[in-house]
Amino acid sequence: MSDQADRVLEQLNVSRETSDRLKILADLLLKWNPRINLVSKSTLDTLWTRHILDSAQIYHMAEHPVGHWVDIGSGGGFPGLVVALMSSESHSPVRVTLIESDQRKCAFLRTVLRETGVQGTILTKRIEQADPQAADILSARALADLSALFSFAERHLAPNGTALFQKGASWQKEVQNAQESWSFDFDVITSRTEPSSVILKVKDIRRV
């Protein structure tokens, strides 16, 4: 195993079973990526930090125990699939749903769940067409601007639920734009993997 994987697994401090599951995800992603471009080829060298650790940090930002965690626009499974793999150790979240419209990416997500023996629901649907999910936690990375994410939250987040949105350096501008049409409470948490990026922890999202 690479030094990078060793370092990340040490930081995560997860059980042997969870480590093995994350390694299965990494191996399958490296195998599938040339065919279906799950993550940008230029980031494969930093797969463990840029994608796996970046996703795992989100898991710890939720207040556990969590009932239903829904990840939208999951792509190759970041962050939602990593959350599902980490949940099997602690039984929180109880249920994980990933919504992704691309059929080939969904085939990958299902394959990882099957090979790791982890439960999860993959909805091959457009987020705006999937049945409302009443999520306790709604997560998304690299999907859409904050206003569009709030429209998705309006459909899929439970009234007392929390959204965890991973955002890049332009997050302040996105917050300002969203405040024109939405009211919301939020905390800003600096990313552990990229100091200019943040996780926006958002509650009470309402149209104004």
Ligand SMILES: C[S@@+](CC[C@H](N)C(=O)[O-])C[C@H]1O[C@@H](n2cnc3c(N)ncnc32)[C@H](O)[C@@H]1O
């Ligand atoms: C840029 S990728 C990010 C994937 C992953 N979250 C990540 O950070 O690696 C965006 C993903 O969202 C999916 N997507 C975009 N719009 C969607 C929609 N309206 N409904 C469902 N999936 C969507 C795309 O197919 C793609 O896999």
